[in-house]
Amino acid sequence: MTTIIVQPSGTEIHIEPGDTVLAGLQKAGYAYTVGCRRGGCGICKIDVLEGTFSYCRPVADTVISEQERSDGTCLSCRAVPTDDVTIQLRDASLRLANPLLGQINARARERAKAASTAPEEQ
């Protein structure tokens, strides 16, 4: 189970393995400022406060600098979390654009949490 925690609200979002941060948030019904969604414009950069991620596709050096590759800057349309991540958006607020998907994601998160904490059968 991978969870994105969005600060400062602490909103928890369950995402499927292999999904980018952007895909995870959008599949859960959330929206924020994004651009090309292809790693080219850098508008969707966020900060990862805790946790790790890797880029699923090549990203141009002009979009993510060497320093940004190590200071928690995350190009959310190309970054795939490798474990739970805590993020903060830049100059944009997280908006629940699709409440129906939000409810579905909340239930998926509860199921995943229950499965991960269930006692092993004897």
Add this chain to the structure above:
Amino acid sequence: MGIMRMGYAHVRVTDMTEAKNHYASTLGLYETLEDTSPEGNKRVFYKGWDEWDHHSVVLEEGGVGVVKYGWKVENEADIEAIEKKAQTFGLTVERMAKGENPEVGDGIRFSTTSDHVFEVYHSQTAIGTEVGTHNPDPFPRHLVGVGVPALDHSLITCEDPKLMERLLMEVFDFYATERVQTSLDDDHDLVGTWLTSNNQIHQLAVIGGPQGKLHHFAFRLDDWSEVGHAADLLTMDDVSVDVTPTRHGITRGVTTYFFDPSGNRNEVFAGGYLAFPDRPTNVWTVDQLGQGIFYHARELNERFTSVLT
């Protein structure tokens, strides 16, 4: 007549395999050459079905954004004439030898006040259109994807659109078909300008923004229905669509914007009225910019002026 058209747009892509899938399979451009640049980057050259020259789009692996534009002149002597005008304008011009760009002849190269590289040339190896010139059919029977016929225009950004407009007018003999201004007063600032040298409504547009950036480069289609059909195909191919089919107030063209797999913005564009140098320039005040760009929505989306490569 000097500059006839934008002959090629040379752009960078981060992943050539994905880029080829987009430009060849989704847009339907014809690959004419694959090589390695002098710097060691993989390059692929394309033409549209209704273009006769060797290439109009060049992809170069390694990054995003525009590398340079090629401008084709009608006569060999136009190169020297433009060289002189560029020097008079204050630009540093270098000579470009035949073969520096595959299949392109001698020419000149200079960096504009917007920090974009322009090449001016007269000859490029002629391949011929896909329908030929003898009793031609209206389109090739087996088009791939959108089947774009040709490169159409580009929009770039720079810090001083007024200066860039003056360069295009004085060096290229372009004229402005449309402008966006902060006011109708004489001391207005220029927000954007759409320019051409012929009847095409625009060959290059310039809006305020960072130096050297690409907003989009566009391919020509015939009409609304083709733009709608292209949008259908873009969705089928999971292309990131920026703006679904709509009309521009500026130029009256109809449009869909989308992003290539590296994030460079593309457009398919149809229509627009016939441009003439003696037609009064259309002027938009900046408070009506939303309607000027997206005629129906009448407001800019948050990406239009901020997403650049």
